[in-house]
Amino acid sequence: MLEISELRKRFAGGPDAPGGKVALDGVSFSVRPGEMFGFVGANGAGKTTTMRIVMGVLQPDSGSVSWQGRPLGYDARQRFGYMPEERGLYQKMRVAEQIEYFGRLHGLSGPATKKATDDLLERLALTERRNDAVQALSLGNQQRVQLAVALVHDPEVLVLDEPFSGLDPIAVDSLATALQERCRGGVPVIFSSHQLELVERLCDSVGIVSAGRMVATGTVSDLRAAESKTLRVVVRDPAPGWAEGLPGAVTVHGDRHTLRAVGGDDQEILRRAVKAGHVEHFGVEQPTLTEIFKEAVA
Amino acid sequence: MNGLMLIARREITTQIRTRSFLIGLLVTAVLIAALSFLPKLMGGNDSYTLGTVNSQQLPLKQAAPDVEFEWRSFPDEGVAKQAVLDGDVDAVLVDNAKVLTDGEIDSQLGVLMQSVNREVKLGGAGVSIAPLQMQSVGADTRYQAARTGIAVILTVLLFMLVLGQAVMVAMGVVEEKGSRIVEILLSTVRPWQLLGGKILGLGVLGLINLLTVVVVGLGAAAMSGMFPDLPPGMPGLIAAVLVWFVLGYAFFATLAAALGSLVSRQEEVNTVLTPLTMLIMATYFVAFYVTNDPTGTVATVLSHIPPFSSMIMPVRMAAAEVPMWQVGVSMVAMVLAVVAMLAFGAKVYQRAVLRTGARLKLGDVLRAK
Numbered sequence: 330m331l332e333i334s335e336l337r338k339r340f341a342g343g344p345d346a347p348g349g350k351v352a353l354d355g356v357s358f359s360v361r362p363g364e365m366f367g368f369v370g371a372n373g374a375g376k377t378t379t380m381r382i383v384m385g386v387l388q389p390d391s392g393s394v395s396w397q398g399r400p401l402g403y404d405a406r407q408r409f410g411y412m413p414e415e416r417g418l419y420q421k422m423r424v425a426e427q428i429e430y431f432g433r434l435h436g437l438s439g440p441a442t443k444k445a446t447d448d449l450l451e452r453l454a455l456t457e458r459r460n461d462a463v464q465a466l467s468l469g470n471q472q473r474v475q476l477a478v479a480l481v482h483d484p485e486v487l488v489l490d491e492p493f494s495g496l497d498p499i500a501v502d503s504l505a506t507a508l509q510e511r512c513r514g515g516v517p518v519i520f521s522s523h524q525l526e527l528v529e530r531l532c533d534s535v536g537i538v539s540a541g542r543m544v545a546t547g548t549v550s551d552l553r554a555a556e557s558k559t560l561r562v563v564v565r566d567p568a569p570g571w572a573e574g575l576p577g578a579v580t581v582h583g584d585r586h587t588l589r590a591v592g593g594d595d596q597e598i599l600r601r602a603v604k605a606g607h608v609e610h611f612g613v614e615q616p617t618l619t620e621i622f623k624e625a626v627a
Numbered sequence: 628m629n630g631l632m633l634i635a636r637r638e639i640t641t642q643i644r645t646r647s648f649l650i651g652l653l654v655t656a657v658l659i660a661a662l663s664f665l666p667k668l669m670g671g672n673d674s675y676t677l678g679t680v681n682s683q684q685l686p687l688k689q690a691a692p693d694v695e696f697e698w699r700s701f702p703d704e705g706v707a708k709q710a711v712l713d714g715d716v717d718a719v720l721v722d723n724a725k726v727l728t729d730g731e732i733d734s735q736l737g738v739l740m741q742s743v744n745r746e747v748k749l750g751g752a753g754v755s756i757a758p759l760q761m762q763s764v765g766a767d768t769r770y771q772a773a774r775t776g777i778a779v780i781l782t783v784l785l786f787m788l789v790l791g792q793a794v795m796v797a798m799g800v801v802e803e804k805g806s807r808i809v810e811i812l813l814s815t816v817r818p819w820q821l822l823g824g825k826i827l828g829l830g831v832l833g834l835i836n837l838l839t840v841v842v843v844g845l846g847a848a849a850m851s852g853m854f855p856d857l858p859p860g861m862p863g864l865i866a867a868v869l870v871w872f873v874l875g876y877a878f879f880a881t882l883a884a885a886l887g888s889l890v891s892r893q894e895e896v897n898t899v900l901t902p903l904t905m906l907i908m909a910t911y912f913v914a915f916y917v918t919n920d921p922t923g924t925v926a927t928v929l930s931h932i933p934p935f936s937s938m939i940m941p942v943r944m945a946a947a948e949v950p951m952w953q954v955g956v957s958m959v960a961m962v963l964a965v966v967a968m969l970a971f972g973a974k975v976y977q978r979a980v981l982r983t984g985a986r987l988k989l990g991d992v993l994r995a996k
Contacts, residue, residue, distance in 0.1 A: 341995045384814040386981060406814055415983075417808035422641060433633050434815040478811065 331383075331401075331486055331517050332359040336392035338378055338541075352378045353389070354541035360517040360534075365508065367532035368521040369622055375541040376521040377414050380490050383519070384411045396486065407436050410484030412492050416475050418463045425450060425459035428477045435482035442481065449477040452507070469500040476504060480511070487511060489520040493527060505531055529618040539626040549618060556616045556624065560595055562588040563610035564602050571605030585609070630816035634824025635831065638799070642832055652836060656843045662780060663847035675736055678719035680707045685720065685743045694739075770858035777857075777864075778918040778946035784840055785872060785938050786911040792833040793879040793903065797887030797896050799825050804980050805891045818977040826880045833876055834869070841865055867954070868941045874958070875937030877965045879907060881972035888979040889987045899986065910935050914942045921946030931957045933964030 338353040353375045360366040368376050381387040383394050385406050394401040419427055425446055432442035450456045453473040463471060472495070479487065487508070493501050501524075509531070512518050522528050528535060529549055537545040545552055564571070566584040575598055577590030586606075590598055602608045616624075642648050674695035677684075684698050699716060701707035704727075707719040711729050718736060719727040726732065726740060749756065803809040803821075812821050845861075848854055882903050890899045913935060917926040921943045930940040930949075936957045943949055979992045 341991075381810065381981075384810070386810050386813050403817075409814065411811055411814050413807040413810040415807045417803075417806045417811050419641070419802070419808060420806070421645075422637075430633070430637055431811065431815070434630060434812070436815075 330359055330361050330397065331519075332395045333357055333379065333383065334393055334395075336379060336382055336389045336394075338375075338382065338387065338389050351541050353382075353392075355392070356538060356541065356543050357392075358536045358543060358546050360519055362515045362517055363512055364517055364534060365512045365532045366517065366519045367528035367535045368519055368538065369523070369525060369528055369535060369618075370521075370538035371626060374538045374626075376538055377490055379538070380411075380488050380519070380521065381413075383488055384409065405485075408482065408485045410479035410482065410487045410489075412475055412479045412489040414490040416471060418471060418475060418478070420464040421462050423460050423462060424455060424466070424474055427463060427474065428481050431478045432481040435484075437482050445481050445483065446477075449480060453477055453503075468495060469497060472496060472500065472504070476507060480507070485516060487516055487518040487520075489518070491522060492520050493522050493524055501527065525618040525622060535618065537622055537625045545621070545625045552618075552621050553616055556621060558591070559614040559616070560588075560590040560593075560598060561610065561612060561614050562590070562598060562602050562608065564588070564605055565607040565609055567602070567606035571601060575601065589614075630820040631824045631827070634812075634816065634821055635828035638825055638828025639831055642795075642829070643835075648832070652839055655836060656839055659780070659840050659844045660847040663844055663853065664851045675717045675733075676715065678707050678710060678716040680704050680719060680721045682720040682723045683747075685740060685747060687739055687743050690743050690746075691739055770856070773853075773856050774858050774946050775918055778921070778942045779915070780844075781868060781945050782911065782914040782918055782938070782942050784837070785868075785875065785941065786907065786914070788833050788836055788872065789875050789879050789938070790904065790907045792829050792876055793883035793907070794896070794900065795829050795832075796826055796880045797883040797900055797903075798893065799829070800884050800887035800976070800980065801890060801893055801896050804888060804983060805893065807983065809980050813981070818980070819973050822881075822884055822973055822976050826877065826884065830873065830876050830880065833872065837869065837872055841868075864941075864945055867944055870958070871937050871941040871961075874961045874965055875934060878934045878937060878961070878968050879903060881965075881968045885972040885975035885979075886989075888976045889989065889992065891983045891986075895986055906934070910938045914938045917942050918946050927953075931960060933961045936961050 334357045336353045336356040337351075339349045339351050341349050356375060356379050358366070368379070370376050378387065382389045382392075383401070385401070385403065396405050399405070422430070428446045428449060429442045432445055433439070437445065447456075450459050453476065455470065455473055455477070458466060458470065463474060466474065472492075476492070479489065489508075492504060492508075496504065505527070508518055508520070532549065534546065534548045535552060536543055545555075547555075560577075564586050567586050572579045572586070572588050575588065575590060576593040577588055580587050580589075588598070588602070599608075599611055602611065673693060674697070676697045676699065677687075679698060679700045680703060687694070687696050699710075701710060701719065704721055707716075707721065708727060710716050711719055711727050714729065717728070718732055718740070720740070721727060723744075726737075732740075746756065800822075803812065809821070816824075848857060883900060886899050886903060887896060890896065913925065913929055917923075917930070917939055920926060926939065926943050929935045930943045931953070940949070940954065940957050944954065975989065975992055978995060979987050982992075
């Protein structure tokens with residue numbers, strides 16, 4: 330289990346911010362083995378800072394990160410895989426060499442690195458490009474190399490900052506599949522994204538961060554349950570004034586009347602609707618993650 | 628293999644394969660070879676073709692054993708004159724009394740002919756003159772020209788290599804910082820390993836360059852028959868140059884890395900390196916001055932002050948004899964300066980390399996905790 334607790338970080342202020350800027354104000358969450366954790370939040374909310382602290386690239390002012398019950402140190406981090414926010418590759422280095430280089434830096438032996446590199450190139454459909462310079466690759470292919478760099482040492486934990494940004498839908502799917510495979514293998518995966526539908530589809534749990542604070546964490550269904558439920562009723566050609574006294578507002582499109590009700594007795598609402606006209610739809614609306622997100626950071 | 632060596636190895640293998648490295652190496656080698664042949668081509672004329680008309684050949688060879696003389700005889704002055712004007716001969720001796728030349732005679736040849744002629748005539752009259760014994764009571768200046776030549780080449784070479792490799796270090800630092808590769812790297816290795824590996828790797832490339840120059844230079848000198856003209860103590864000088872290069876490079880490359888870590892874009896590298904470039908340029912100009920005046924006060928003082936000493940001391944050693952204790956003192960001072968620069972550079976680098984964005988101020992970096 331990867332546990333992040335009470336991370337605080339303040340950046341030294343420049344001339345325009347004499348007191349410094351608070352980046353993290355007590356961020357805590359945990360990710361279980363085999364869990365995919367989606368990290369969402371507005372730009373500047375603190376996602377990248379948190380991930381950098383997890384990867385040991387930044388030091389927190391206070392708070393701690395622990396892995397398998399022990400404070401996360403340099404050696405354990407060698408077995409983490411990381412994809413930073415802006416893509417970091419040597420543009421002039423060859424694809425296979427680059428992946429091997431990072432494999433060796435993560436402590437793999439020469440032969441083990443070669444094998445892992447060949448496997449990854451095969452799986453990511455890059456075998457034919459193995460001797461090309463990275464700069465000759467399309468953005469999507471570069472992203473695959475970046476993923477290979479994060480995966481080459483078969484990491485115990487994956488930390489990916491915006492791995493899906495700039496990818497076409499097909500590349501998104503293949504990356505998602507690769508991550509799900511790792512996840513099924515028991516690897517905790519943390520990734521940040523602004524593509525909330527994607528997070529909703531892929532992640533077991535979600536953390537919403539706003540202004541350096543974790544404003545909501547939990548599974549997507551937990552977060553939904555915490556939201557106040559909205560009942561949506563569509564009635565065709567109802568008697569005028571049918572919804573008077575019911576909680577919520579009615580919008581009219583032609584002969585379709587839609588009632589969105591929060592709270593109130595749903596059975597009573599149903600009875601009234603049936604009496605008023607032809608009921609086409611009656612159901613509780615699932616808030617999307619986007620709605621939950623907007624609510625949480627508001 | 629640990630992180631430092633892996634990083635150094637990557638620097639070497641990626642750079643060594645680039646066309647610019649190979650072309651650079653080739654151009655240096657060709658230039659050095661050309662320079663080694665140059666003195667031979669530009670040096671004083673050491674062969675003359677002479678003619679006689681109704682005259683005895685002068686025993687010039689006895690007076691100037693290093694110079695080759697070829698003699699021709701002409702039937703009369705008219706033919707001889709034409710030969711002089713055609714450039715077939717440098718001078719013609721007529722009737723043992725007159726010398727024909729095209730324009731003014733080569734001064735070495737003129738003096739030689741005058742004095743040998745005088746000697747022959749006096750000898751004919753029964754007077755024998757013992758040659759003057761030459762004895763130098765000052766420093767051995769036999770090799771001064773060669774020493775100065777070597778010192779000048781060394782100045783240019785050290786300047787180009789130290790500046791070139793230091794700029795490469797800075798560009799490498801910015802490449803990694805700007806593309807955020809540094810974040811992945813720093814999650815696997817420590818900052819000092821990353822910095823040290825880069826400096827080490829590019830330093831090895833610099834040494835390869837320097838050694839190429841030494842080997843090509845010595846080879847060309849051997850082929851052009853200049854070996855005997857080289858001053859004694861060349862192996863010692865070469866060893867000293869290598870050590871001084873390593874020290875100077877370590878100092879300037881670390882400074883370059885520290886300055887480079889302040890910016891995030893390649894376009895800003897030149898600007899941020901300005902203080903470093905100025906420092907190396909200043910050292911270069913002083914070193915050039917020292918090739919002319921290797922024993923003056925400027926040379927003596929600045930060859931002890933780091934980082935100037937890293938370039939000025941080897942140049943001074945090439946140009947003149949330097950007491951061993953001075954070399955020792957200067958080297959100790961430079962080593963201390965390198966250690967201090969490594970500590971300073973590592974501190975700045977570690978603090979600045981992850982702060983991407985606008986150019987950082989050195990003062991802010993040092994103040995931030």
